[in-house]
Amino acid sequence: MIELRHLVKRYGGETVVDDVSFVIEPRTIAAVVGTSGSGKTTVMRMINRMTEPTSGEVLIDGADNRSLRGYELRRRIGYVIQNHGLFPHRSVAENIGTVPELLGWEKSRIAARVEELLDLFGLDPKLFAKRRPNELSGGQQQRVGVARALAAQPNILLMDEPFGALDPIIRMKAQADLLRIQKATGTTVVIVTHDMEEAILLGHRIAVLDAGKLLQYAEPAEILARPATPFVEELIGTADRPFRLLSLGELMPLVEPGEAAGQPIPAGANRRDALAELLWSGREAAPVTGADGRRLGIVRTARLVSDAARPAG
Structure with missing residues (x-):
């Protein structure tokens, strides 16, 4: 369980996250949605302490995330960004094995985990393990990025606009992949997106932010049926709500x-x-x-x- 408690983040005199609190249940997907500058990425980055809050706290399974050193915490939490962040001069297998290697796993265990994940993502290990990222399509790079984030078997996966750079057809496949993998692994996923349709498709619950404030946190059906503010209603799109x-x-x-x-x-x-x-x-x-x-x-x-x-x- 992830508990965000009264999170505030200020840069200089500007408040970019303003008293945000909500709870993400284990083994669910929470979608954090909002327009550019709403504070959604900052909120997510406070979970793995890539951004430190000005005030407030983040509890993971009841423990304050400041109880661990930042780098130790981040090795326990998978993180996926829009451009995948793959190391260009390392093979697919080496990319996926990065965190297990840092954690001191034996080579045989790393190799077995890499093969397991490639199979899970529909990438034949014999064909893909030795390839470099520039030999992969955008959709394949995205799969390898998620596989790398899951390699050390984290309980939490953070995803920052992971599908934004993909074309619509590949994006739909990547979204379906995420739903399938999350169901198979039981990983708790927090995904940041500016796309309400993506949030509705993926999220068990959706947090809607605007100007650093949390406007609504609810299941997709609740948000569609009863938007809490005019901004949430506008974000949904009145004409699109029935569809x-x-x-x-x-x-x-x-x-x-x-x-x-x-x-x-x-x-x-x-x-x-x-x-x-x-x-x-x-x-x-x-x-x-x-x-x-x-x-x-x-x-x-x-x-x-x-x-x-x-x-x-």
Whole structure:
């Protein structure tokens, strides 16, 4: 558990973080969102003491994060930045093994962990372990950056706009990767983003900051249904709220018996993605299939549209 208590950060006479408090539950993703200059990155960097607060405290599992030396704390917390920060003259395997090496792990243990992570991220160790970062695509570099941050098996992973430099298609894949990896590892993730749609997709809870102040901290559905301030409502976008609410809903409750032609929609898709596929293909209904390919029924465009048009809250 991460507890942020009355955090304040001043630079000169300017207050960039103003009395921010919230709790991040273990094994969840907390998205910190806000416009440029809102204080979101500063708040996150106070967790691993890359920025020291002017006042307030950060507790990790009940212990003040100042009880450890800064470098010791940071070795226990994974950190991913937008441009991945890979060492250009080190191989993929050497990049991933950086922190375990600093911690004194045996070479055999490091090699096993590197192979485990490459497999987890869908990068064949035989093909990728010896490559240099400049031989990788942007999406592959992003995966290696996250793998390196997870190498020493940290309980906490901090991510500062990690997907901002990726093109939209690769970004969607990277977001899906993060959700899959977080579920598999149970790591507590704090992700900073300026993109509310990304925050809604990834966050179990979302902290909305503006001018250094915390305006709302709640689950995505709560923020969409009941934005706490006009600024939060503006950040959500009134016209987009019904469509964004769809992304929070599972598809299966809307699946009904029947037959339909065309490309099937996976049962694991959310309602928004299903509606987008149906509208794009011009169909009134589509078959829905399980992970094993078995047909489970159909979903209708009219049902999804009706669900999106339902009043929030």
